[in-house]
Amino acid sequence: MKFFSVFLALAISRSVLAVRHYDIVNNCPFSATIYINGQSQGSLPALGGKLARDYPENWSGLIYTDLNQGNPEGPGTARAGFYGQSNYYYIVRDPNWINVDVNITPINRAPKGGFCLSVDCKYNSCPDSYTSPPTAFPPPASGVPPASPLHSCPQAETGYTVTFCPTGELPNYQSRPNFINPGENNPNKCLDVRGNVQANGTPVQIYDCNGSGAQRWSILRGNTTVRLSGTDFCLDAGSTPGNGIGMKIWKCYDNLPAQQWYYTDDNRIALAGKGLCLDLTNGVLINGNKVQTWQCTDNNPNQVWH
Numbered sequence: 502m503k504f505f506s507v508f509l510a511l512a513i514s515r516s517v518l519a520v521r522h523y524d525i526v527n528n529c530p531f532s533a534t535i536y537i538n539g540q541s542q543g544s545l546p547a548l549g550g551k552l553a554r555d556y557p558e559n560w561s562g563l564i565y566t567d568l569n570q571g572n573p574e575g576p577g578t579a580r581a582g583f584y585g586q587s588n589y590y591y592i593v594r595d596p597n598w599i600n601v602d603v604n605i606t607p608i609n610r611a612p613k614g615g616f617c618l619s620v621d622c623k624y625n626s627c628p629d630s631y632t633s634p635p636t637a638f639p640p641p642a643s644g645v646p647p648a649s650p651l652h653s654c655p656q657a658e659t660g661y662t663v664t665f666c667p668t669g670e671l672p673n674y675q676s677r678p679n680f681i682n683p684g685e686n687n688p689n690k691c692l693d694v695r696g697n698v699q700a701n702g703t704p705v706q707i708y709d710c711n712g713s714g715a716q717r718w719s720i721l722r723g724n725t726t727v728r729l730s731g732t733d734f735c736l737d738a739g740s741t742p743g744n745g746i747g748m749k750i751w752k753c754y755d756n757l758p759a760q761q762w763y764y765t766d767d768n769r770i771a772l773a774g775k776g777l778c779l780d781l782t783n784g785v786l787i788n789g790n791k792v793q794t795w796q797c798t799d800n801n802p803n804q805v806w807h
């Protein structure tokens with residue numbers, strides 16, 4: 502019996518492959534869902550959020566995020582790729598330059614003779630990459646690194662660090678369309694473009710959320726426009742902003758004061774530099790109530806937007 506278990510242990514240890522470690526870092530200024538081979542690994546916080554995965558050394562896969570329209574299925578998304586059988590690693594860039602920058606660096610291995618290079622893919626500058634995942638891999642040649650965009654680090658048993666947005670910035674930021682709900686707890690009421698009429702001057706109102714494009718906005722924390730997603734129309738406070746002035750959409754213009762908002766950390770949407778806040782008129786949630794600007798006041802529930 503003892504002999505048998507020793508034998509079994511030996512047999513198991515023979516079949517166990519070395520483990521390769523993957524540190525995955527979200528250095529983008531936004532939290533991101535990480536995907537590995539189409540499977541969500543959960544959300545990583547912005548600016549340094551990390552997760553670690555260990556896979557057998559012959560594991561192959563693609564690691565990417567959902568930022569900037571990153572697609573869980575993969576296409577059109579910057580990805581870090583690994584082909585374990587041959588110790589290869591590579592980058593697949595987004596051919597449309599929308600998705601994020603990525604870097605792959607072997608852990609604890611200095612570059613030498615073309616092996617173990619750190620591979621970097623930047624927005625609009627990512628020559629050392631594929632535009633779609635390779636389907637065939639040349640066999641490794643002894644002592645010679647593979648031709649770009651493949652890379653190899655034959656002794657990288659310890660693994661790799663994959664960093665998204667290595668510079669800490671997200672170039673070409675594409676915000677996700679958001680619904681904007683009034684007050685603290687009104688997930689069923691949305692900021693809405695009346696009748697979804699995309700024209701200068703259409704009033705902006707409160708309406709039951711119904712998933713319509715009239716209710717999808719692109720907005721960032723801090724300095725921001727409030728753009729009707731996928732259109733050239735922005736939330737506009739008019740040329741004489743003040744208390745009680747009704748909101749509308751207007752063609753978006755760069756640096757137009759009427760369209761420059763500041764989305765505060767306490768969820769107010771303030772007209773930049775004017776002391777005026779986007780305000781739910783009279784606190785009324787009835788469909789069709791046009792929203793307005795009003796002097797920003799602390800703890801005013803009519804000026805809270807989620």
Ligand SMILES: *[C@@H]1O[C@H](CO)[C@@H](O)[C@H](O)[C@H]1NC(C)=O
Nearest residue numbers: 516518557559560561585586
């Ligand atoms: C890795 O190697 C193990 C053991 O030889 C094998 O069972 C497994 O199928 C291999 N995995 C891949 C992805 O090649």
Ligand SMILES: *[C@@H]1O[C@H](CO)[C@@H](O)[C@H](O)[C@H]1NC(C)=O
Nearest residue numbers: 693694696697708711713715
């Ligand atoms: C959705 O809301 C809009 C208001 O923007 C309204 O015009 C439209 O009829 C609503 N659609 C449905 C299906 O309720």
Ligand SMILES: *[C@@H]1O[C@H](CO)[C@@H](O)[C@H](O)[C@H]1NC(C)=O
Nearest residue numbers: 722723724725761763773774
């Ligand atoms: C917002 O814009 C103003 C005016 O352009 C600028 O002074 C300020 O630094 C900006 N704030 C942030 C957080 O970018």
